[in-house]
Amino acid sequence: MNDESSSSSSNDFNPCPICLGHFKQEAFLDRCFHKFCYSCILNWAKYVSTQSSQQNSTLKCPLCKRHNLSIVYGYDGDSFQQHYINQDSPKSNFFSKVHKFRLQSYYREPGAIYEKFNVLQYWKYRRYLLPNKWLQTWLRREVQALTQEEDVDIIVHHILGVIESFVRLSEREHPKSTTEQKREEFKALIADAARPFLIGRTEHFVNEVELFLSSGLNIEAYDEVYLESLCSVTSGVKSEVAEEGSHEQTLNVPYLHFFYEDSDTD
Amino acid sequence: MQASRARLFKEYKEVQREKTADPDIQLVCDDTNIFKWTALIKGPSETPYEGGVFQLAFAVPEQYPLQPPQVRFLTKIFHPNVHFKTGEICLDILKNAWSPAWTLQSVCRAIIALMAHPEPDSPLNCDSGNLLRSGDLRGYQSMARMYTRLAAMPKKG
Numbered sequence: 001m002n003d004e005s006s007s008s009s010s011n012d013f014n015p016c017p018i019c020l021g022h023f024k025q026e027a028f029l030d031r032c033f034h035k036f037c038y039s040c041i042l043n044w045a046k047y048v049s050t051q052s053s054q055q056n057s058t059l060k061c062p063l064c065k066r067h068n069l070s071i072v073y074g075y076d077g078d079s080f081q082q083h084y085i086n087q088d089s090p091k092s093n094f095f096s097k098v099h100k101f102r103l104q105s106y107y108r109e110p111g112a113i114y115e116k117f118n119v120l121q122y123w124k125y126r127r128y129l130l131p132n133k134w135l136q137t138w139l140r141r142e143v144q145a146l147t148q149e150e151d152v153d154i155i156v157h158h159i160l161g162v163i164e165s166f167v168r169l170s171e172r173e174h175p176k177s178t179t180e181q182k183r184e185e186f187k188a189l190i191a192d193a194a195r196p197f198l199i200g201r202t203e204h205f206v207n208e209v210e211l212f213l214s215s216g217l218n219i220e221a222y223d224e225v226y227l228e229s230l231c232s233v234t235s236g237v238k239s240e241v242a243e244e245g246s247h248e249q250t251l252n253v254p255y256l257h258f259f260y261e262d263s264d265t266d
Numbered sequence: 267m268q269a270s271r272a273r274l275f276k277e278y279k280e281v282q283r284e285k286t287a288d289p290d291i292q293l294v295c296d297d298t299n300i301f302k303w304t305a306l307i308k309g310p311s312e313t314p315y316e317g318g319v320f321q322l323a324f325a326v327p328e329q330y331p332l333q334p335p336q337v338r339f340l341t342k343i344f345h346p347n348v349h350f351k352t353g354e355i356c357l358d359i360l361k362n363a364w365s366p367a368w369t370l371q372s373v374c375r376a377i378i379a380l381m382a383h384p385e386p387d388s389p390l391n392c393d394s395g396n397l398l399r400s401g402d403l404r405g406y407q408s409m410a411r412m413y414t415r416l417a418a419m420p421k422k423g
Contacts, residue, residue, distance in 0.1 A: 017367040018331060019269065020276035043269075044366050047332040062365040 016040055017063055027073035029059070030082070032066040038073040045071065045085055057086040094150040098223065102145040105226065106204055113211065113229040122214035123179045128167060128186070134218050136160060141219070142208065146198050155197050159209075162193040186210075270330040274300045277369055291374045301326040304340070305374050309418065310382040314410035315343070318418025322377065323353075324370060331366035334359070337373060342417040344410040346384045346395040355380070356390045 016023050018040035027038035036044075045059045058067035074081040122128065139159055143152040166189055170182060177185070187206050195202045215222050278300065281293045289308075296302035303324035309315025321340040327333045337360060339353035347356040359368060359376055368376075389395025397406040 015276075019273055020280070020369075021272070040366075044332060047329075060365075062367040065365075 018044060025073060026075070027071050028075075029061050029066075029068035030070045030072055031068045032061045032064050034061050034063045036062075038071065041071055042083065045083075049085075055086060059085045094144065095148065099141065099145040101223070101227075102142060103148075105230070106146065106201055106208075108230065113226055116225055116229060117211060117215045119210060119214045120179075122210075123183045127216070128182075128213065129171070132213055132216075135163070135213070138212055138219050138222075139209070142205065143197070146201055146205065155194075159190060159193050162189050183210075270326065270328055271300060273331055274326060277371070280369075281371065288371070288375075290378060291371060293370055293374065301328070301330075303335075303370060305370070307374055307378055309414060310378055313382050314407045315345075315381050315414050315418070318414040320381075320418050322374065324373075326370075331368070334361070334364035334368070335370060335373065336360075337377065342413055343381075344391065344394055344406075344413040345381060346386045346389040346391055346398055347380060349390040350393075354390060356385075356388055 015021055016035075016037045018036055021037075023035065023037050024040075025038040027036055027041050028034065029036075029041070041059075041062075044062060048059060049056050058069055059071075060066070061068055069085060071083040071085075072080050073083065136156060139156045140152060143155050143159075144150065147155070163186075166186055170177075170185075187210065190206045190209055191202050194205055198205050212222055215225070217225065274295075278295050281295075290310075291308075292306040294304050294306075296304075303326065305322040305324065307320050307322060309318040309320060318341075320343060323338055323340050325336040327335070337355055339348055339355065341353075342350070343353070344350065348354070355377065357376060357380055359365070360373070384394075384398060386395040386398035394406060394409070397403075397409070
Protein backbone atom coordinates (compact mmCIF):
# COMPACT_ATOMS: atom_id res chain seq x y z
CA MET A 1 0.00 0.00 0.00
CA ASN A 2 2.76 2.52 0.96
CA ASP A 3 4.78 2.48 -2.20
CA GLU A 4 7.27 0.22 -3.83
CA SER A 5 9.59 0.39 -0.84
CA SER A 6 9.69 -3.32 -0.27
CA SER A 7 10.92 -5.86 -2.72
CA SER A 8 7.46 -7.32 -2.96
CA SER A 9 6.60 -5.60 -6.22
CA SER A 10 6.76 -8.89 -8.05
CA ASN A 11 4.38 -10.45 -5.55
CA ASP A 12 1.95 -7.61 -6.05
CA PHE A 13 1.73 -8.34 -9.74
CA ASN A 14 -1.83 -9.44 -10.16
CA PRO A 15 -2.27 -10.90 -13.61
CA CYS A 16 -5.37 -11.76 -15.57
CA PRO A 17 -6.35 -15.21 -14.29
CA ILE A 18 -6.86 -16.50 -17.81
CA CYS A 19 -3.82 -15.35 -19.79
CA LEU A 20 -1.64 -14.76 -16.69
CA GLY A 21 -0.42 -11.56 -18.34
CA HIS A 22 -1.05 -7.90 -17.70
CA PHE A 23 -4.64 -6.79 -18.20
CA LYS A 24 -5.06 -5.65 -21.76
CA GLN A 25 -8.56 -4.20 -21.54
CA GLU A 26 -10.00 -4.52 -18.07
CA ALA A 27 -13.35 -6.21 -17.85
CA PHE A 28 -15.46 -7.21 -14.88
CA LEU A 29 -18.20 -9.74 -14.39
CA ASP A 30 -21.35 -7.96 -13.27
CA ARG A 31 -22.13 -9.96 -10.14
CA CYS A 32 -18.86 -11.02 -8.56
CA PHE A 33 -16.73 -8.19 -10.02
CA HIS A 34 -13.80 -10.46 -10.77
CA LYS A 35 -11.45 -8.86 -13.24
CA PHE A 36 -10.14 -10.29 -16.54
CA CYS A 37 -8.88 -9.04 -19.88
CA TYR A 38 -11.94 -8.33 -22.00
CA SER A 39 -10.76 -10.61 -24.79
CA CYS A 40 -9.89 -13.41 -22.37
CA ILE A 41 -13.25 -13.54 -20.63
CA LEU A 42 -15.11 -13.04 -23.91
CA ASN A 43 -13.23 -15.97 -25.46
CA TRP A 44 -14.11 -18.09 -22.49
CA ALA A 45 -17.79 -17.09 -22.66
CA LYS A 46 -17.88 -17.96 -26.35
CA TYR A 47 -16.13 -21.26 -25.78
CA VAL A 48 -18.59 -22.19 -23.03
CA SER A 49 -21.54 -21.35 -25.26
CA THR A 50 -20.22 -23.61 -28.02
CA GLN A 51 -19.90 -26.46 -25.54
CA SER A 52 -23.45 -26.45 -24.23
CA SER A 53 -26.41 -27.55 -26.29
CA GLN A 54 -28.85 -25.00 -24.97
CA GLN A 55 -28.33 -21.30 -24.92
CA ASN A 56 -26.67 -19.85 -21.84
CA SER A 57 -27.86 -16.64 -20.31
CA THR A 58 -25.25 -16.65 -17.57
CA LEU A 59 -21.53 -17.28 -17.31
CA LYS A 60 -19.94 -18.95 -14.32
CA CYS A 61 -17.02 -16.93 -13.06
CA PRO A 62 -13.79 -18.89 -13.68
CA LEU A 63 -12.63 -17.90 -10.20
CA CYS A 64 -15.67 -18.14 -7.93
CA LYS A 65 -18.28 -19.95 -10.08
CA ARG A 66 -20.87 -17.30 -9.42
CA HIS A 67 -23.37 -16.85 -12.26
CA ASN A 68 -23.00 -13.57 -14.11
CA LEU A 69 -25.25 -12.03 -16.72
CA SER A 70 -22.84 -9.73 -18.45
CA ILE A 71 -19.27 -8.55 -18.88
CA VAL A 72 -18.66 -4.90 -18.07
CA TYR A 73 -15.82 -3.32 -20.01
CA GLY A 74 -14.55 -0.07 -21.46
CA TYR A 75 -15.00 1.83 -18.20
CA ASP A 76 -13.51 5.29 -18.66
CA GLY A 77 -14.66 7.13 -15.54
CA ASP A 78 -18.19 8.01 -16.62
CA SER A 79 -19.41 5.35 -18.96
CA PHE A 80 -18.93 1.69 -19.65
CA GLN A 81 -20.02 -0.94 -22.09
CA GLN A 82 -21.70 -4.21 -21.39
CA HIS A 83 -21.60 -7.51 -23.20
CA TYR A 84 -24.53 -9.73 -22.31
CA ILE A 85 -23.79 -13.44 -22.17
CA ASN A 86 -26.86 -14.36 -24.17
CA GLN A 87 -26.35 -11.74 -26.86
CA ASP A 88 -24.06 -13.48 -29.29
CA SER A 89 -25.16 -17.07 -29.02
CA PRO A 90 -28.76 -16.81 -30.26
CA LYS A 91 -27.80 -15.17 -33.51
CA SER A 92 -25.19 -17.74 -34.30
CA ASN A 93 -27.74 -20.43 -33.49
CA PHE A 94 -30.76 -19.41 -35.49
CA PHE A 95 -29.31 -16.87 -37.91
CA SER A 96 -28.17 -19.25 -40.58
CA LYS A 97 -26.49 -18.64 -43.90
CA VAL A 98 -29.89 -18.62 -45.54
CA HIS A 99 -31.13 -15.92 -43.19
CA LYS A 100 -28.14 -13.86 -44.16
CA PHE A 101 -28.80 -14.43 -47.82
CA ARG A 102 -32.44 -13.42 -47.42
CA LEU A 103 -31.50 -10.30 -45.51
CA GLN A 104 -29.01 -9.37 -48.20
CA SER A 105 -31.60 -9.78 -50.89
CA TYR A 106 -33.57 -7.01 -49.22
CA TYR A 107 -30.72 -4.66 -49.87
CA ARG A 108 -30.73 -5.39 -53.57
CA GLU A 109 -32.95 -4.07 -56.28
CA PRO A 110 -35.50 -6.73 -57.08
CA GLY A 111 -34.96 -7.23 -60.75
CA ALA A 112 -34.93 -10.29 -62.87
CA ILE A 113 -36.71 -12.41 -60.30
CA TYR A 114 -39.99 -10.70 -61.17
CA GLU A 115 -39.83 -11.99 -64.67
CA LYS A 116 -39.50 -15.57 -63.52
CA PHE A 117 -42.93 -15.94 -62.04
CA ASN A 118 -46.16 -14.78 -63.50
CA VAL A 119 -47.65 -12.79 -60.70
CA LEU A 120 -50.61 -11.57 -62.72
CA GLN A 121 -51.65 -15.10 -63.55
CA TYR A 122 -51.62 -15.89 -59.88
CA TRP A 123 -54.29 -13.29 -59.35
CA LYS A 124 -56.15 -13.90 -62.57
CA TYR A 125 -56.61 -17.60 -61.90
CA ARG A 126 -57.27 -16.92 -58.23
CA ARG A 127 -54.60 -19.29 -57.10
CA TYR A 128 -54.49 -17.48 -53.80
CA LEU A 129 -57.52 -19.53 -52.87
CA LEU A 130 -55.31 -22.61 -52.68
CA PRO A 131 -53.48 -23.12 -49.41
CA ASN A 132 -49.70 -22.84 -49.45
CA LYS A 133 -48.24 -25.22 -46.91
CA TRP A 134 -44.78 -23.67 -47.03
CA LEU A 135 -45.96 -20.16 -46.31
CA GLN A 136 -45.65 -20.29 -42.53
CA THR A 137 -42.10 -21.63 -42.55
CA TRP A 138 -41.12 -19.20 -45.24
CA LEU A 139 -42.66 -16.23 -43.43
CA ARG A 140 -40.93 -17.16 -40.21
CA ARG A 141 -37.54 -17.27 -41.88
CA GLU A 142 -38.22 -14.03 -43.70
CA VAL A 143 -39.27 -12.14 -40.60
CA GLN A 144 -36.37 -13.64 -38.63
CA ALA A 145 -33.95 -12.43 -41.27
CA LEU A 146 -35.45 -8.96 -41.37
CA THR A 147 -35.84 -8.39 -37.66
CA GLN A 148 -32.81 -10.48 -36.67
CA GLU A 149 -34.89 -11.82 -33.82
CA GLU A 150 -35.34 -15.51 -33.19
CA ASP A 151 -38.80 -15.55 -31.70
CA VAL A 152 -41.08 -14.06 -34.33
CA ASP A 153 -44.05 -16.35 -33.84
CA ILE A 154 -46.39 -13.51 -32.96
CA ILE A 155 -45.57 -11.53 -36.09
CA VAL A 156 -45.83 -14.60 -38.32
CA HIS A 157 -49.10 -15.59 -36.74
CA HIS A 158 -50.45 -12.11 -37.25
CA ILE A 159 -49.51 -11.94 -40.93
CA LEU A 160 -50.80 -15.45 -41.58
CA GLY A 161 -54.08 -14.53 -39.94
CA VAL A 162 -54.43 -11.51 -42.19
CA ILE A 163 -53.77 -13.60 -45.29
CA GLU A 164 -56.18 -16.31 -44.23
CA SER A 165 -58.99 -13.92 -43.45
CA PHE A 166 -58.38 -12.18 -46.78
CA VAL A 167 -58.81 -15.48 -48.59
CA ARG A 168 -61.86 -16.36 -46.57
CA LEU A 169 -63.63 -13.05 -46.94
CA SER A 170 -62.64 -11.99 -50.42
CA GLU A 171 -64.98 -14.37 -52.17
CA ARG A 172 -67.84 -13.74 -49.86
CA GLU A 173 -67.77 -10.00 -49.51
CA HIS A 174 -66.38 -8.65 -52.73
CA PRO A 175 -67.10 -11.25 -55.35
CA LYS A 176 -67.27 -8.62 -58.04
CA SER A 177 -64.06 -6.73 -57.44
CA THR A 178 -61.51 -6.97 -60.22
CA THR A 179 -58.26 -8.87 -60.13
CA GLU A 180 -56.34 -5.68 -59.77
CA GLN A 181 -58.47 -4.53 -56.86
CA LYS A 182 -57.98 -7.85 -55.12
CA ARG A 183 -54.29 -7.59 -55.52
CA GLU A 184 -54.18 -4.06 -54.18
CA GLU A 185 -56.32 -4.98 -51.23
CA PHE A 186 -54.15 -7.98 -50.43
CA LYS A 187 -50.95 -6.01 -50.52
CA ALA A 188 -52.38 -3.20 -48.44
CA LEU A 189 -53.56 -5.62 -45.78
CA ILE A 190 -50.19 -7.34 -45.47
CA ALA A 191 -48.39 -4.02 -45.46
CA ASP A 192 -50.56 -2.79 -42.60
CA ALA A 193 -49.95 -5.97 -40.66
CA ALA A 194 -46.20 -5.98 -41.17
CA ARG A 195 -45.36 -2.29 -41.02
CA PRO A 196 -45.11 -1.98 -37.20
CA PHE A 197 -42.42 -4.65 -37.22
CA LEU A 198 -40.61 -4.25 -40.50
CA ILE A 199 -40.93 -0.47 -40.94
CA GLY A 200 -38.86 0.59 -43.94
CA ARG A 201 -38.65 -2.89 -45.43
CA THR A 202 -42.41 -3.38 -45.48
CA GLU A 203 -43.06 -2.67 -49.19
CA HIS A 204 -40.26 -4.93 -50.27
CA PHE A 205 -41.48 -7.61 -47.92
CA VAL A 206 -45.02 -7.45 -49.32
CA ASN A 207 -43.65 -7.87 -52.82
CA GLU A 208 -41.63 -10.86 -51.65
CA VAL A 209 -44.69 -12.48 -50.10
CA GLU A 210 -46.62 -12.03 -53.33
CA LEU A 211 -43.71 -13.38 -55.32
CA PHE A 212 -43.26 -16.42 -53.14
CA LEU A 213 -46.96 -17.23 -53.31
CA SER A 214 -47.10 -16.77 -57.06
CA SER A 215 -44.06 -18.95 -57.60
CA GLY A 216 -45.86 -21.97 -56.19
CA LEU A 217 -42.44 -23.32 -55.30
CA ASN A 218 -41.30 -24.80 -52.05
CA ILE A 219 -38.68 -22.90 -50.08
CA GLU A 220 -35.60 -24.67 -51.40
CA ALA A 221 -36.68 -24.34 -55.01
CA TYR A 222 -37.62 -20.72 -54.53
CA ASP A 223 -34.22 -19.94 -53.02
CA GLU A 224 -32.52 -21.63 -55.91
CA VAL A 225 -34.39 -19.63 -58.51
CA TYR A 226 -33.79 -16.47 -56.51
CA LEU A 227 -30.09 -17.13 -56.30
CA GLU A 228 -29.86 -17.83 -59.98
CA SER A 229 -31.62 -14.63 -60.90
CA LEU A 230 -29.27 -12.68 -58.66
CA CYS A 231 -26.27 -14.31 -60.27
CA SER A 232 -27.50 -13.54 -63.74
CA VAL A 233 -27.94 -9.90 -62.78
CA THR A 234 -24.62 -9.40 -61.05
CA SER A 235 -22.28 -11.44 -63.21
CA GLY A 236 -21.98 -10.28 -66.75
CA VAL A 237 -20.36 -13.47 -67.94
CA LYS A 238 -22.00 -14.47 -71.18
CA SER A 239 -21.80 -18.21 -70.89
CA GLU A 240 -23.26 -18.19 -67.43
CA VAL A 241 -26.18 -16.11 -68.54
CA ALA A 242 -26.78 -18.40 -71.46
CA GLU A 243 -26.72 -21.39 -69.18
CA GLU A 244 -29.09 -19.63 -66.87
CA GLY A 245 -31.39 -18.97 -69.76
CA SER A 246 -31.80 -22.60 -70.66
CA HIS A 247 -32.25 -23.39 -66.99
CA GLU A 248 -34.93 -20.81 -66.72
CA GLN A 249 -37.07 -22.43 -69.32
CA THR A 250 -36.93 -25.82 -67.75
CA LEU A 251 -37.65 -24.35 -64.35
CA ASN A 252 -40.55 -22.18 -65.30
CA VAL A 253 -42.77 -24.49 -67.21
CA PRO A 254 -42.76 -27.69 -65.19
CA TYR A 255 -43.03 -25.98 -61.83
CA LEU A 256 -46.16 -24.16 -62.87
CA HIS A 257 -47.51 -27.48 -63.98
CA PHE A 258 -46.70 -29.10 -60.70
CA PHE A 259 -48.59 -26.45 -58.97
CA TYR A 260 -51.76 -27.10 -60.88
CA GLU A 261 -51.75 -30.84 -60.73
CA ASP A 262 -50.03 -31.78 -57.53
CA SER A 263 -51.04 -28.97 -55.29
CA ASP A 264 -53.62 -31.05 -53.50
CA THR A 265 -51.81 -34.33 -53.30
CA ASP A 266 -48.26 -33.21 -52.75
CA MET B 267 -2.44 -21.72 -30.42
CA GLN B 268 -0.58 -18.48 -29.84
CA ALA B 269 -2.57 -17.79 -26.68
CA SER B 270 -1.89 -21.24 -25.26
CA ARG B 271 1.83 -20.93 -25.98
CA ALA B 272 2.03 -17.50 -24.35
CA ARG B 273 0.17 -18.68 -21.31
CA LEU B 274 2.28 -21.85 -20.92
CA PHE B 275 5.37 -19.70 -21.17
CA LYS B 276 4.04 -17.55 -18.31
CA GLU B 277 3.44 -20.68 -16.27
CA TYR B 278 6.95 -21.89 -17.11
CA LYS B 279 8.48 -18.65 -15.84
CA GLU B 280 6.36 -18.80 -12.73
CA VAL B 281 7.50 -22.35 -12.04
CA GLN B 282 11.15 -21.32 -12.49
CA ARG B 283 10.72 -18.38 -10.16
CA GLU B 284 8.93 -20.23 -7.38
CA LYS B 285 10.80 -23.47 -7.56
CA THR B 286 11.01 -23.73 -3.81
CA ALA B 287 7.56 -22.34 -3.05
CA ASP B 288 5.74 -25.65 -3.02
CA PRO B 289 8.06 -28.47 -1.98
CA ASP B 290 5.42 -31.08 -2.77
CA ILE B 291 5.24 -30.29 -6.48
CA GLN B 292 7.97 -30.27 -9.07
CA LEU B 293 6.79 -29.31 -12.55
CA VAL B 294 9.08 -29.87 -15.50
CA CYS B 295 8.48 -28.79 -19.06
CA ASP B 296 9.65 -30.95 -21.93
CA ASP B 297 12.87 -29.58 -23.47
CA THR B 298 11.48 -29.33 -26.96
CA ASN B 299 7.72 -29.17 -26.58
CA ILE B 300 6.00 -26.66 -24.32
CA PHE B 301 2.76 -28.65 -24.61
CA LYS B 302 4.28 -31.65 -22.84
CA TRP B 303 4.98 -31.48 -19.12
CA THR B 304 5.72 -33.89 -16.33
CA ALA B 305 5.32 -33.39 -12.63
CA LEU B 306 6.59 -35.14 -9.53
CA ILE B 307 4.23 -34.88 -6.59
CA LYS B 308 4.72 -36.09 -3.06
CA GLY B 309 2.09 -38.36 -1.58
CA PRO B 310 0.26 -36.40 1.12
CA SER B 311 1.09 -37.19 4.73
CA GLU B 312 -1.23 -39.33 6.82
CA THR B 313 -2.37 -41.18 3.73
CA PRO B 314 -1.22 -44.52 2.37
CA TYR B 315 0.67 -42.55 -0.28
CA GLU B 316 2.91 -40.82 2.24
CA GLY B 317 6.57 -41.13 1.44
CA GLY B 318 5.93 -41.89 -2.22
CA VAL B 319 6.80 -39.71 -5.16
CA PHE B 320 4.38 -39.95 -8.06
CA GLN B 321 5.02 -38.92 -11.61
CA LEU B 322 2.29 -37.25 -13.68
CA ALA B 323 2.26 -36.67 -17.44
CA PHE B 324 0.53 -33.58 -18.87
CA ALA B 325 -0.58 -33.24 -22.46
CA VAL B 326 -1.76 -29.68 -22.99
CA PRO B 327 -4.25 -29.06 -25.82
CA GLU B 328 -3.82 -26.19 -28.24
CA GLN B 329 -7.04 -24.66 -26.95
CA TYR B 330 -5.58 -24.40 -23.45
CA PRO B 331 -6.62 -22.74 -21.15
CA LEU B 332 -10.11 -22.97 -22.64
CA GLN B 333 -9.73 -26.73 -22.52
CA PRO B 334 -8.18 -28.60 -19.59
CA PRO B 335 -4.84 -30.40 -19.86
CA GLN B 336 -4.91 -34.18 -20.06
CA VAL B 337 -3.21 -35.60 -17.01
CA ARG B 338 -2.40 -39.16 -16.04
CA PHE B 339 -0.30 -40.95 -13.50
CA LEU B 340 2.86 -42.51 -14.89
CA THR B 341 3.57 -44.07 -11.51
CA LYS B 342 1.34 -46.98 -10.61
CA ILE B 343 -1.09 -46.06 -7.88
CA PHE B 344 -3.93 -47.85 -6.09
CA HIS B 345 -6.64 -45.21 -5.79
CA PRO B 346 -10.38 -45.35 -6.49
CA ASN B 347 -10.29 -42.45 -8.96
CA VAL B 348 -7.21 -43.48 -10.91
CA HIS B 349 -7.29 -46.16 -13.58
CA PHE B 350 -4.92 -48.88 -12.43
CA LYS B 351 -3.59 -49.70 -15.90
CA THR B 352 -3.63 -46.38 -17.78
CA GLY B 353 -3.21 -43.92 -14.91
CA GLU B 354 -6.23 -41.94 -16.14
CA ILE B 355 -7.63 -39.65 -13.46
CA CYS B 356 -11.31 -39.06 -12.73
CA LEU B 357 -11.46 -35.51 -11.45
CA ASP B 358 -14.22 -33.03 -12.24
CA ILE B 359 -11.92 -30.07 -12.78
CA LEU B 360 -10.15 -31.99 -15.53
CA LYS B 361 -13.50 -32.47 -17.25
CA ASN B 362 -16.65 -30.36 -17.09
CA ALA B 363 -15.75 -28.32 -14.02
CA TRP B 364 -12.62 -26.98 -15.69
CA SER B 365 -12.00 -23.26 -15.47
CA PRO B 366 -9.31 -21.34 -17.33
CA ALA B 367 -8.17 -19.90 -14.01
CA TRP B 368 -6.62 -23.28 -13.13
CA THR B 369 -2.94 -23.72 -13.86
CA LEU B 370 -0.79 -26.81 -14.20
CA GLN B 371 0.48 -26.07 -10.71
CA SER B 372 -3.01 -25.83 -9.23
CA VAL B 373 -4.07 -28.98 -11.08
CA CYS B 374 -1.21 -30.76 -9.30
CA ARG B 375 -2.50 -29.42 -6.00
CA ALA B 376 -5.99 -30.67 -6.84
CA ILE B 377 -4.60 -34.12 -7.61
CA ILE B 378 -2.77 -34.19 -4.28
CA ALA B 379 -6.05 -33.28 -2.60
CA LEU B 380 -7.76 -36.10 -4.49
CA MET B 381 -5.13 -38.54 -3.22
CA ALA B 382 -5.96 -37.51 0.34
CA HIS B 383 -9.74 -37.55 -0.27
CA PRO B 384 -10.76 -40.33 -2.63
CA GLU B 385 -14.27 -40.31 -4.12
CA PRO B 386 -15.26 -44.00 -4.04
CA ASP B 387 -18.63 -43.25 -5.66
CA SER B 388 -17.10 -42.45 -9.06
CA PRO B 389 -14.45 -45.11 -9.28
CA LEU B 390 -12.07 -45.82 -12.14
CA ASN B 391 -10.49 -48.52 -10.02
CA CYS B 392 -13.45 -50.63 -8.92
CA ASP B 393 -11.46 -52.86 -6.56
CA SER B 394 -10.23 -49.87 -4.68
CA GLY B 395 -13.63 -48.20 -4.74
CA ASN B 396 -15.38 -51.34 -3.50
CA LEU B 397 -13.01 -51.71 -0.57
CA LEU B 398 -13.79 -48.17 0.54
CA ARG B 399 -17.50 -48.42 -0.13
CA SER B 400 -17.81 -51.63 1.83
CA GLY B 401 -16.11 -49.92 4.74
CA ASP B 402 -12.88 -51.90 4.53
CA LEU B 403 -10.64 -48.92 5.16
CA ARG B 404 -7.84 -51.15 6.37
CA GLY B 405 -7.93 -53.26 3.25
CA TYR B 406 -7.81 -50.19 1.01
CA GLN B 407 -4.99 -48.61 2.99
CA SER B 408 -2.79 -51.68 3.02
CA MET B 409 -3.24 -52.22 -0.72
CA ALA B 410 -2.52 -48.55 -1.44
CA ARG B 411 0.50 -48.58 0.85
CA MET B 412 1.86 -51.69 -0.77
CA TYR B 413 1.68 -50.18 -4.24
CA THR B 414 3.19 -46.94 -2.96
CA ARG B 415 6.15 -48.95 -1.66
CA LEU B 416 6.43 -51.00 -4.81
CA ALA B 417 6.11 -48.22 -7.36
CA ALA B 418 6.59 -44.80 -5.76
CA MET B 419 9.55 -45.28 -3.44
CA PRO B 420 13.21 -45.74 -4.24
CA LYS B 421 14.18 -49.39 -4.19
CA LYS B 422 16.11 -50.34 -1.11
CA GLY B 423 19.57 -51.48 -1.97
